[in-house]
Amino acid sequence: MRWVSALVLLVAIMAPLAAILSFASADTQGLWPHLRATVLPAYVANTLVLTAGVVIASILLGVGAAWLVALHEFPGRRLFEFALVLPLAMPAYILAYAWTDLLQVTGPVQAALREATGWSLRDYWFPEIRSLGGAVFVLALALSPYVYLVARAAFLGQSASAIEAARTLGLGRLQAFLRIAVPMARPAIAAGATLVAMETLADFGAVKYFDLEVFTTGIYRAWFATGNPAAAAQLASLLLAFVLIAILLEQASRGARRYASVSSRNLRPIARWPLRGAAAAGAIAACALPVALGFVLPATALVLMAMRAAPEADLQRLQGLAANTALIALAAAGLVVAAAMLVSLALGRRDSPARRATRVAQLGYATPGVVVAIGLLMVAGTIDEGLRSVLAWAGIQPVGLLVSGSFAVLLYACVVRFFAVAHGPLDAAWLQMGARYADPARTLGHRPASIFWRIDLPLLRAPLGAALALVLVDVVKELPATMILRPFNFDTLATEAFRLATTERLDLAAIPALAIAAVGLLPVILLVRGLQAREGGERQ
C-alpha cells in the first residue's frame, strides 16, 4: 500500500517520544524520590510562573499592537505593521545575550546611570536580568509577534457589520472592541498564545543561560550531570504533560462555540479609526516599544559587542562554524522537505482519514528540542547495543558508538522537530491543487511520475521554497538538540554562541549570534512579503 511509506515516516517521528515514555517507567535507582523531594517543586513552580508570565505578557503586547495597527490610522502605522514582526528574527537565547550585555553591571545602561548620578556600585539597586523575571521579559519580547500576527489577521478578517451592529446597539468604541472584536478573535488569540506557551516550555538556550531551574534545564542536568536516563525520561514525560495541557486548554477554550467565518467576498473590513495628537503619539510609542526592546536595541547591542570583539575573532574558526551550520541546515531542510513531499504524494490528492492522521507529526514540533534529543539518544543507544552484540557475535570488536553521535542522528532530530513545519503548508498547497491538473495530464498520456516532475513540482515551487527556507532557519536557530546530538567536535553558530556566552565571553558570542539573527531575518522578510501580497490581492 502506498501509505506505508507515510506510516513508516510517522512511526520514525514518534519513536523518540515512545522511547521517552518507555524509559520513564524504568528504575531511577532512587534518584526520582530524591528529585521529587528536592528540585521538582522548583521545576514545576518556575516553569508555571515562566509560562504564565510569558503568555500573559505576549497577549498584552501582541493583542494591543494588533488592535492599534489593524483598527487605527496613525503616522507610521504601515511601517509598524511589519516592524512588529522583526523580533521573530532573533531566537530568545540571542535576545538574552544582548539584554544581559545591555543591563549587566558593566553594561551601558548601568554605566550611564552611575555617570548621571555619581553613585557607586553599592549605592543603588538594579533588577537582575539573569532571573525568572528577566526570562519572562526576554521570552515575551521574542514570542509576542506570534500573538500579534494571529490577532492582527483575526481583526482584519472581521466584518465591519458586527462592530457596527454593536455600536448601533449602544456600545462605545472601546466597549465594542472588548465585547465584540476580542471575543470574535478569541480562537485565533488562543492559538497564538498556545504556540507561545509551547515555545516557552521548549526554550532551553535562554533559561540555561540565565541558570534557571525549569524542566528543560533539569532534564539536561539529569542526563548529563547525573547520568540518569530514567530520571531524565521522567522529567521529560512531565514536561510533555505540560505541553499536552497547553494544547488541551486551547481546544477547551474554543468550547462549543462556532465562529462562522465570513467569506472574503462579502467581507467589508472595519474602517480604521484615525488617531491624532496625543492619541497618535501614544499609539506610536506603544508600537515602537516592542520593536525597540525586541529588535532594535538588542541588534544594536550585538553589533557593538561584535565590533568590540572583532580584533580577537578567529576568522577561520568562524568560517568553519558557518560551513558546519550551512551543512546541517541545508541537509536537514532538504531531507525534511523531501520527506514532507513524499508523505503528501503517498497519501494521494484528496483529504482522507490517513491524511488527517499525519497531524500527529505536529507532536514532533510540539516536543521540546531537549526531549527529542534525549529520546533519540535512547533510540540510538538501543541500536548501538544491538549492533554491538551482533558484531561481537561475529567476532568484531567495534570502537566507540556507531549510531550515537553520528551526523545521521542529528539529521533525524531535525526531521522529528521540523517535519510539521514543512508538511503543514506544503500539504495544504498540494490539496488545494488536488487532481485539477493531474487528471487532464493523465488523459494526455503522461504517467504519474512524469506528471510529478512536469506539473506538480513547477506548480509547487513557491510553497516548496517557503518550506525549505522555514526549516533551514529553524535548524540554524536550533540549539538544544544540536548541542546534545552533534558529532564530536562539530560546532555550529548556535552552539558556539552558547559556549562563548556561558564562558563569560559574551562579546565574542555576539559574532555568531549576529549571523544567526541575519539568517533569521529571511523568514521574516518572506512573511512580510506574503502579508503584503495577500492584502494587495484582497484590495482588488
Added chain:
Amino acid sequence: MTALRFDKVSHRYGRHPVLKDFSLSVEEGTIMSLLGPSGSGKTTALRIAAGLETPLAGEVHLAGRRVNGPGVSVPPEARDVGLLFQDLALFPHLDVAANIAFGLSRAGADRRTRVDELLHLVGLEGMGGLYPHQLSGGQQQRVALARALAPGPRILLLDEPFSSLDVVLRQQVRQETISLLKRIGTSVLFVTHDPEEALYVADRVAVMREGLILQEAAPDDIYLKPASRFVAEFFGDTTLIQVHVRAGRADTPFGTIEAANVPDGRADLVLRAASLSLAGAGKVEAVVRSVRLLGPSLMVEVEPFQQAGLPRTLIARLPLGDRPAIGARVFLSVDPRLAFVFPARG
C-alpha cells in the same frame, strides 16, 4: 463502429451508489449528450471512460478495446481519450504552445507543425507564446480544446465545458466548438445538466437520473416523445394534471388525448407550456391573469373558470405577436404533440 461503450457499469462512493448497471454506446463520429441533474452520476460515467475512476463492476470498451472489465483496468494515459474540463485546467506555468504540445510524444519539428496546425484549427495563430492568464475566457476555452485534440484521441469527453463562460460568449463558443468537432468528425461524449445545450450539440441524447439511463434517443424524440414523466419535465415549463385513462385514451378537460401503452386508471398528463393555445375553440374557458415578456416569447398565466381537475393557474408560452390583454376571457386548447400521458406514480 462503436467509439465508446459502457456495459452494465456499476460504481459507488462509499455506500452511495452512483451508477447502476449503466449501459451506453457512442457511435463513431457522433456526438452523444449525457443529460441529467447534478448528482445523477454523469460526471462519474465520464471519469470512468477516461480511466480516472475504476468501476466496481461492468465493462468499458474504447474503439473495440476492452479498457475496464474483470482483470482489466487500462490507466488513463494509455486510453487515447481527450478530456475537456469544466474549469479548463490549463497548466498555468506553460505557454499556449507547451500546453497544446503536452500530450504529444513526437519530438522536434514534427511537434511544432502539429501545434501550429491546432492553433490554426482553433483560430489562435501566433498566440503560442502567450500564457493562459493573458488570454480571454473564450481563448482559454479554445486552447483547452486544442490541447485535448492534439494527440488525436479516439473520443473526446467534455464535462460541462462551457459553464464557466457568460451567456453570450457561451452560445458563440458552443457553436464554434460543435461545428469544429463536426468538421473533424470526432466522437464526443458531452456531459451537461442544461437540456437546451444537450439538444443543441448532440446527435443523440441520453437522459440520466440516479445512476440510470432513462431514455436514449435523437434530440427531437427526447423532446417530442419523452419516455417518462421525469424526462418530459426535465426540460422545464410544464404543467402536471391528474387524468383518467380508459382503453388507451386519456380523458382530459381539454378533450381526449391518445395514451397508448398507459394502463387504465389514474394517470399524469404533462403539458408543455408551448402546447397551450389561447385562440380557437378550446373547451376550457379561462381568464388571463398576467403576461410577462421573457425575451423571445411571452409567458402567460391563465386561470380556468372550471377548477375541477385543473390547477388553479396554467402557464402558456406564446409568440410575441399574440399578446392577450390582462383580464381577457379566452378558450384554452392543447396541442396533443406537446402533451404526454404517463401512468400515475405510486
